[in-house]
Amino acid sequence: MLQGDRDEMKEKSEVFLTDTHAHLASARFQGEIEGVLARSREAGVGRIISISCDLEDVTANLALASTHPGVFATAGIHPCYVHEPGPEGWRDSLRALAARPEIVAIGEIGLDYYHPPEDGSEVTVWRGLQESIFEEMLQLAQDLKLPAVIHSRESTPAVLAVLGRFPEVKAVLHCFTGSPEEAEKALAAGHFLSFTGVITYPKADDVRATAAVVPLDRLMIETDAPYLAPVPFRGKSCEPGMVRHTCQRLAEVHGLSPDEMAQVTSANAERFFALSGPLLGAGAAVGLEG
Numbered sequence: 263m264l265q266g267d268r269d270e271m272k273e274k275s276e277v278f279l280t281d282t283h284a285h286l287a288s289a290r291f292q293g294e295i296e297g298v299l300a301r302s303r304e305a306g307v308g309r310i311i312s313i314s315c316d317l318e319d320v321t322a323n324l325a326l327a328s329t330h331p332g333v334f335a336t337a338g339i340h341p342c343y344v345h346e347p348g349p350e351g352w353r354d355s356l357r358a359l360a361a362r363p364e365i366v367a368i369g370e371i372g373l374d375y376y377h378p379p380e381d382g383s384e385v386t387v388w389r390g391l392q393e394s395i396f397e398e399m400l401q402l403a404q405d406l407k408l409p410a411v412i413h414s415r416e417s418t419p420a421v422l423a424v425l426g427r428f429p430e431v432k433a434v435l436h437c438f439t440g441s442p443e444e445a446e447k448a449l450a451a452g453h454f455l456s457f458t459g460v461i462t463y464p465k466a467d468d469v470r471a472t473a474a475v476v477p478l479d480r481l482m483i484e485t486d487a488p489y490l491a492p493v494p495f496r497g498k499s500c501e502p503g504m505v506r507h508t509c510q511r512l513a514e515v516h517g518l519s520p521d522e523m524a525q526v527t528s529a530n531a532e533r534f535f536a537l538s539g540p541l542l543g544a545g546a547a548v549g550l551e552g
Contacts, residue, residue, distance in 0.1 A: 279509055281483070307505060372414050440472060454534055462492040
């Protein structure tokens with residue numbers, strides 16, 4: 263057996279975590295990426311999906327994905343940035359970048375009904391602009407046959423309505439904090455749900471109750487780094503390596519071991535994003551138990 267075959271078999275048998283939503287292009291990680299990735303690997307993370315919010319993010323994430331095995335990128339316009347997605351001609355630029363092989367999804371896209379209008383417009387006008395760009399992004403996902411990473415803060419019913427107009431696009435609702443009833447509607451439409459460190463917070467019983475109704479084959483985990491650090495790091499800057507704490511809490515909710523939940527969620531991420539190739543910092547395996 264060739265060495266390459268042995269390495270591939272080792273990676274397939276290794277238990278590892280997949281952080282399906284981290285913002286590695288964030289200014290908070292500037293100059294720190296190598297350390298962040300090294301700490302992530304030490305914590306058992308094998309793959310990271312680095313999420314884009316605007317055109318500048320896409321370029322930065324593509325650079326990371328093309329130079330760091332185990333890092334993958336997305337392309338999309340966050341609903342809070344629809345008023346300034348990029349320079350003139352951004353649509354053509356985004357489409358060209360999204361066609362690159364390092365791009366595994368269109369996102370982060372969706373609707374945000376929590377924050378006030380970023381451009382000072384009326385709420386109805388702002389939400390109309392968000393929905394228009396959301397539809398454009400879903401059309402792009404459909405054209406390129408890519409899945410979508412969805413932002414649905416305080417807007418899940420509206421998000422599901424828009425997604426319903428694009429039945430060919432499979433989606434994951436990231437940082438899901440909706441009700442069990444909203445989760446059931448998203449699941450019935452064929453979508454996935456992803457949970458952050460919020461599930462570890464003492465007062466997040468409602469989020470844990472929702473997570474409990476999600477079938478194992480529709481679950482994913484994430485950090486949303488550098489935001490939403492889990493217990494015991496709450497209040498600090500979050501890193502992908504901290505996803506292990508979210509994994510442990512979600513495992514408790516479903517009555518699994520951390521290793522079992524890592525295997526389940528990583529397999530789901532691999533299937534959803536069509537991930538392949540060597541793991542992050544391929545080398546020594548790290549156990550998740552204990």
